[in-house]
Amino acid sequence: MPITLDGSNGITTPMYNGSITANAVTPSVNMKNRIINGAMVIDQRNAGASGTASGYTVDRWTYQPSQASKGTWQQNAGSVTPPAGFTNYLGFTSSSAYTVGSSEFFLLQQPIEGFNTADLGFGTANAKTVNLSFWVRSSLTGTFGGALNNSAFNRSYPFSFTISAANTWEQKSVTIAGDTTGTWIGATNGVGLYVNFSLGAGATVSGTANAWAGSFFVSATGATSVVGTNGATFYLTGVQLEVGSTATSFDYRPYGTEFDLCRRYYERLNLASPATATSNLYIGSTGLAWTSGDVRAYFRMYPKRAQPSCSQSGQIRFGTGTFGQTLSSGFTFDQPGPDSVLMYNNTGVSGFTEGRALQIWGQSSGYVDFSAEL
Amino acid sequence: MYKLVKNPNDPTKLSGMIHRLSDNVFIPPDPANTDYQTFKKQINADEAQLEDADGNLMTDAKAFVASLP
Numbered sequence: 001m002p003i004t005l006d007g008s009n010g011i012t013t014p015m016y017n018g019s020i021t022a023n024a025v026t027p028s029v030n031m032k033n034r035i036i037n038g039a040m041v042i043d044q045r046n047a048g049a050s051g052t053a054s055g056y057t058v059d060r061w062t063y064q065p066s067q068a069s070k071g072t073w074q075q076n077a078g079s080v081t082p083p084a085g086f087t088n089y090l091g092f093t094s095s096s097a098y099t100v101g102s103s104e105f106f107l108l109q110q111p112i113e114g115f116n117t118a119d120l121g122f123g124t125a126n127a128k129t130v131n132l133s134f135w136v137r138s139s140l141t142g143t144f145g146g147a148l149n150n151s152a153f154n155r156s157y158p159f160s161f162t163i164s165a166a167n168t169w170e171q172k173s174v175t176i177a178g179d180t181t182g183t184w185i186g187a188t189n190g191v192g193l194y195v196n197f198s199l200g201a202g203a204t205v206s207g208t209a210n211a212w213a214g215s216f217f218v219s220a221t222g223a224t225s226v227v228g229t230n231g232a233t234f235y236l237t238g239v240q241l242e243v244g245s246t247a248t249s250f251d252y253r254p255y256g257t258e259f260d261l262c263r264r265y266y267e268r269l270n271l272a273s274p275a276t277a278t279s280n281l282y283i284g285s286t287g288l289a290w291t292s293g294d295v296r297a298y299f300r301m302y303p304k305r306a307q308p309s310c311s312q313s314g315q316i317r318f319g320t321g322t323f324g325q326t327l328s329s330g331f332t333f334d335q336p337g338p339d340s341v342l343m344y345n346n347t348g349v350s351g352f353t354e355g356r357a358l359q360i361w362g363q364s365s366g367y368v369d370f371s372a373e374l
Numbered sequence: 375m376y377k378l379v380k381n382p383n384d385p386t387k388l389s390g391m392i393h394r395l396s397d398n399v400f401i402p403p404d405p406a407n408t409d410y411q412t413f414k415k416q417i418n419a420d421e422a423q424l425e426d427a428d429g430n431l432m433t434d435a436k437a438f439v440a441s442l443p
Contacts, residue, residue, distance in 0.1 A: 189406055294382075306406035311399045333400035334382050334389045344382050371399075373408060 033251040034116050035195065036060045036261045038134075038239040040088040043075045044268045050074035056373060058090050059262035062111070064196075066104035070227045071095050071199065073108075082237055083135045083169040085250065089237035092199055097230045105218045106199040106227050108236060111374035113305060114151075114185040117192030120178060120243065122150070127178025132195065133247035135238040136161070137169045138226065144234075145198045145206065145223030148176060149216070151191040155182035156217035160209040163224075171238070173247040179212050189305045191374050195241060199234055200225035263302035267370045271316060271362025287318050287358035294346040295325070297360050303339040304372035310341055314366030318345075318358045325349060326363060336370075343368065376401075376413055377425040388427060395425075405443055414439050 042059040050072050056062050057073045065071070076082075077091025090108065100106070121127045138144070141163050148157040157179065161172040185192050198206075198219035207217035226234045238250050253261075287297045295318040301308070310333035317326040330347030352358070379391040379400065392401040392413055401409045416422035417439045424435040432438060 290382075296382075307402035307404035309394075309399050309401045309407060309409040311397065332379060332382065332391075332393075334379070334391055336391075336402045342382070346382070371409070372406075 031116065032242050032248070033240040033253075034112050034193075035110055035239045035241050036112075036265075037258060038237075039086055039250070039252070039258075040075060040090040040237050041255065042259055042262045043088075044262065044266060046075065048075050050077065052095075056266065057108075058088075059266060060110055061090055062107075062109045063092070064105070064107040064109050066101070066106065067098065069095065070098050070106060077235065078233060080137070080167075080235065083171070085252075086135065086237050089135070089137075089235045091233060091235040092226065094199075094227045094229055094232040096227070098200070098225075098227045100200040100202050100225055100227065102202040103204040105201040105205050107201075107218055108197045108199065108234075110195045110239070111191045112193045112195065112241070113374060114188040114190050114192035117184075118187035120193075122179045122193070123182050123184035125180055127180045128243050129175060129177050129245050131173060131175050131240075131242055131244050131247050132159070133171065133173045133238070133240045133242075133250075134197075134236060135169050135171050136163060136197075137167065137233075137235040138163050139166055139231070139233045140224055140226065140229060141166050142224040143220070143222060144226075145201065145209070145219030145221075146174075147194075147196045147198070147207075147218045147220070149194040149196065149218070150179075150182055151185050151194075152183060153194075153216045154214060155179055155184070156207060156213050156215055157211070158207040158209050158213070158217045158220040160220035160223060167233075169235075171247075175245045177212075181212070182214065193241075195239070197234075197236060198223055200227040260302060264305050265371070265373045267301050267304075267308075269299065269301065269368045269370070271314075271360070271366045271368070287360040289318075289352035289354055289356045289358060290344065291346075291354050292352050293349045294344060295327075295349055295352060295358060296342060296344040299341050299343060299368065299370075301339055301341065301370050304370065305338075305374070306372045307336045307338065308341070308370040308372040310336060310343070310371075311369045312343065312366070313369070315363040316366045317361055317363055318352075320356060320358060323351065324358075325351070328366075338372075341370065375423050375425065376417070377429065378427045380427045403443055414442065 037060045071094045159174045201219035206221045209220035312331040315328045375395045377393040379389045381387040381389045390403045
């Protein structure tokens with residue numbers, strides 16, 4: 001009984017009364033896509049709200065502007081229908097007609113950790129060819145640009161892509177021969193590779209497309225400037241960087257897997273009131289009255305890339321059944337490890353019984369942030 | 375502006391954390407932490423100032439930073 005395997009039908013196995021054929025699909029390979037949150041699903045910081053500041057937008061994607069107040073970013077900006085198979089995208093809307101200076105740039109960027117790029121072999125004779133594919137939509141048409149960079153920003157691969165129709169999702173694919181020279185961070189928790197999509201870049205930071213250069217370029221020469229047109233939009237999703245010379249199907253990872261991948265770099269721990277806690281986290285007896293005027297909480301977090309920076313917002317209540325105090329300031333963090341941290345407050349705190357365990361919960365949307373971003 | 379942080383268990387000592395006052399973020403002394411990298415870069419470039427744990431402006435901030443990991 002023959003079993004056949006071909007590129008069209010996949011695997012065909014005979015049955016006594018017929019046959020069964022498995023579809024020829026690209027198998028899911030763990031971490032085929034080196035981009036995290038390439039479908040722009042996870043948005044811990046903003047929960048869909050818009051922003052204009054530099055820094056992280058949806059998880060793992062930063063907005064890098066040389067000038068402030070030139071545009072707004074938002075998950076699902078403009079509320080257009082995403083491309084088939086996707087539910088989210090990252091959108092940028094220009095808020096002025098800005099002429100970009102020669103060394104200025106405006107980017108949507110993802111830094112990829114060295115542990116996730118080391119096998120690409122960049123900087124060696126065995127550098128692998130990679131493919132960058134993505135869905136893009138803009139109110140503008142023409143040639144757009146982006147670039148790959150190393151962590152020292154002295155190796156760059158500018159690339160270009162053409163958007164043919166305005167306000168229409170188009171899938172693009174860029175094949176990049178691996179860089180055989182330069183210094184690339186290997187298997188460490190530093191930045192292994194930057195992936196940039198340009199919203200505008202000056203001549204000094206734009207280079208010849210489709211070639212490695214020993215300079216800092218973030219885009220291809222002559223690319224369209226999104227920030228140059230007031231109201232122009234640039235939407236992006238389905239970003240995939242994979243080994244190989246062709247784009248394969250987008251690697252849809254389970255939501256929980258994608259969320260955990262994001263939480264290695266950033267985590268917001270929402271603290272909800274016990275009266276309203278449904279989906280948000282309510283922390284039970286993890287607090288302690290260190291002294292009568294010093295309350296402490298010990299947070300566990302998803303293991304981080306490095307020791308995280310920590311902050312608190314909103315109100316957090318420490319209490320027992322009969323006594324408690326709601327605090328909105330004066331918190332300090334200490335002893336952060338990759339997966340735990342101490343938060344204490346000894347400012348304006350009084351009346352607690354030393355050694356007593358305390359319940360902790362949030363009020364007014366209290367939360368704590370842990371950031372170990374690249 | 376940054377500020378050093380006292381050790382919660384022994385206020386006569388430093389905890390090692392750096393308090394970024396502008397947005398109330400506490401930064402660990404981990405060379406892999408990008409906020410920590412920025413802190414050291416800004417102090418060395420005179421782009422930010424550093425207070426001791428009592429709130430006094432440090433005039434020897436660069437030397438102090440040089441002693442950090």
